[in-house]
Amino acid sequence: MAEPTAIKPVILVIDDEPNNFDVVEAMLMGQGYTLHYVANGQAALDCLDTLQPDLLLLDVMTPGIDGIEVCR
Numbered sequence: 484m485a486e487p488t489a490i491k492p493v494i495l496v497i498d499d500e501p502n503n504f505d506v507v508e509a510m511l512m513g514q515g516y517t518l519h520y521v522a523n524g525q526a527a528l529d530c531l532d533t534l535q536p537d538l539l540l541l542d543v544m545t546p547g548i549d550g551i552e553v554c555r
Contacts, residue, residue, distance in 0.1 A: 491517045495536035497527045497553065499545045507540060524548030 494516050496507050504520045511518060519534060521527050523545045541550035 489515075491515055492537040493517045493519065493534060494538045494540060495527060495530070495534060496520045496540045497522075497524060497545060497550065498540075498542040499523060500542070503542070524550065524553040527553050 492515070494511070496504060496518060498504065498507075498520075499522050501522075508518060519530070519536065521530065524541075525548050527539065527541075528548065539553070541553055543550040
């Protein structure tokens with residue numbers, strides 16, 4: 484019987500500074516997470532239904548809808 488495939492927790496990183504994606508990836512690489520990145524709050528809200536992340540890492544000051552509004 485085949486071993487069940489482990490499902491990796493999904494983290495959605497919302498930040499308008501691309502260099503911060505590199506920092507997050509360096510910290511979490513090899514830790515068993517699936518990482519997705521978007522540059523603003525609206526893009527995060529647009530993908531929540533399909534992506535269904537386990538965790539959001541939010542920049543508070545993003546253009547348009549900021550991180551606090553995304554939480555609301």
